[in-house]
Amino acid sequence: xxxxxxxxxxxxxxxxxxxxxxxxxxxxxxxxxxxxxxxxxxxxxxxxxxxxxxxxxxxxxxxxxxxxxxxxxxxxxxxxxxxxxxxxxxxxxxxxxxxxxxxxxxxxxxxxxxxxxxxxxxxxxxxxxxxxxxxx
Amino acid sequence: xxxxxxxxxxxxxxxxxxxxxxxxxxxxxxxxxxxxxxxxxxxxxxxxxxxxxxxxxxxxxxxxxxxxxxxxxxxxxxxxxxxxxxxxxxxxxxxxxxxxxxxxxxxxxxxxxxxxxxxxxxxxxxxxxxxxxxxx
DNA sequence: TTATTACCCTATCGATTTAATAGAGTAAGC
DNA sequence: GCTTACTCTATTAAATCGATAGGGTAATAA
Numbered sequence: 196x197x198x199x200x201x202x203x204x205x206x207x208x209x210x211x212x213x214x215x216x217x218x219x220x221x222x223x224x225x226x227x228x229x230x231x232x233x234x235x236x237x238x239x240x241x242x243x244x245x246x247x248x249x250x251x252x253x254x255x256x257x258x259x260x261x262x263x264x265x266x267x268x269x270x271x272x273x274x275x276x277x278x279x280x281x282x283x284x285x286x287x288x289x290x291x292x293x294x295x296x297x298x299x300x301x302x303x304x305x306x307x308x309x310x311x312x313x314x315x316x317x318x319x320x321x322x323x324x325x326x327x328x329x330x331x
Numbered sequence: 332x333x334x335x336x337x338x339x340x341x342x343x344x345x346x347x348x349x350x351x352x353x354x355x356x357x358x359x360x361x362x363x364x365x366x367x368x369x370x371x372x373x374x375x376x377x378x379x380x381x382x383x384x385x386x387x388x389x390x391x392x393x394x395x396x397x398x399x400x401x402x403x404x405x406x407x408x409x410x411x412x413x414x415x416x417x418x419x420x421x422x423x424x425x426x427x428x429x430x431x432x433x434x435x436x437x438x439x440x441x442x443x444x445x446x447x448x449x450x451x452x453x454x455x456x457x458x459x460x461x462x463x464x465x466x467x
Numbered sequence: 468t469t470a471t472t473a474c475c476c477t478a479t480c481g482a483t484t485t486a487a488t489a490g491a492g493t494a495a496g497c
Numbered sequence: 498g499c500t501t502a503c504t505c506t507a508t509t510a511a512a513t514c515g516a517t518a519g520g521g522t523a524a525t526a527a
Contacts, residue, residue, distance in 0.1 A: 334484095334485070334486090335485075335486060335487095336482085336485080336486080368486080368487060368488085370487070370488060370489080371487055374487095388495080388496095389493085389494050389495045389496085390494070390495030390496040390497085391495080391496050391497065392495095392497095393494095393495070393496085393497075438477065
């Protein structure tokens with residue numbers, strides 16, 4: 196299940212990508228346009244800024260803006276920042292790998308085998324989509 | 332994230348599929364072999380029985396067994412029973428569809444567009460795998 | 468310089484879900 | 498008729514999620 200955090204983050208990013216220029220957009224404007232709780236959105240945009248996807252400008256006329264061109268922002272990056280691991284189990288995760296404590300042998304684990312395929316196919320989708328592809 | 336319920340369920344099913352015959356296997360044996368809490372496993376096997384994937388036999392020499400041949404049990408069925416919707420958002424779910432209350436227009440929603448692709452590719456994996464494919 | 472604007476951060480909270488446990492009930496077989 | 502093993506209900510602790518509140522701080526315009 197996709198978290199609201201990710202959902203809202205994607206919507207906000209798409210909204211920013213759809214802007215004419217790269218001028219800062221206020222949180223309140225994004226929140227209003229996308230029907231998102233403003234305070235909740237604040238925390239989401241903050242993490243997006245900390246990971247280098249967004250920039251921000253304080254004071255009058257300030258707000259958030261995209262640092263890079265939307266077509267140079269792959270969905271793999273965005274999803275990992277917002278949702279975390281793309282894999283459904285840690286033992287098949289590329290960036291967040293963890294060994295299962297049950298499960299003596301990974302190579303002969305049926306769950307592992309299946310989830311590896313799911314991860315690869317999902318990854319393929321995220322690799323083939325940039326933020327620019329999400330703009331209607 | 333895959334729930335433990337699904338993980339345990341898949342392991343139990345794979346174990347049953349790997350048996351020589353179709354003789355009932357006791358819960359305790361499955362639990363021991365797969366390192367699963369027996370009581371928790373009980374409830375999982377129960378739902379698998381109620382949905383027609385497993386059969387059970389009471390009394391001495393009883394236990395759970397597969398009703399169909401493993402190669403006739405697609406992963407789509409198993410995953411939907413254990414994990415629920417395959418889609419990451421209800422608005423792109425085939426079997427558990429729900430409209431988003433925020434989001435005025437589904438067709439122009441960026442999240443919808445992306446998650447539709449993820450659903451299709453994941454579905455493809457589950458369609459191409461039966462329980463028989465999981466047995467090592 | 469000063470007031471304003473808007474970002475930044477911490478803490479909290481209720482609701483929900485998850486994983487696990489306990490215990491009693493019931494049906495089948497020897 | 499007694500044992501075995503499945504069946505069901507209830508409870509619980511822990512974790513996570515979504516949201517809210519409130520204050521702090523930095524940058525900009527006037």
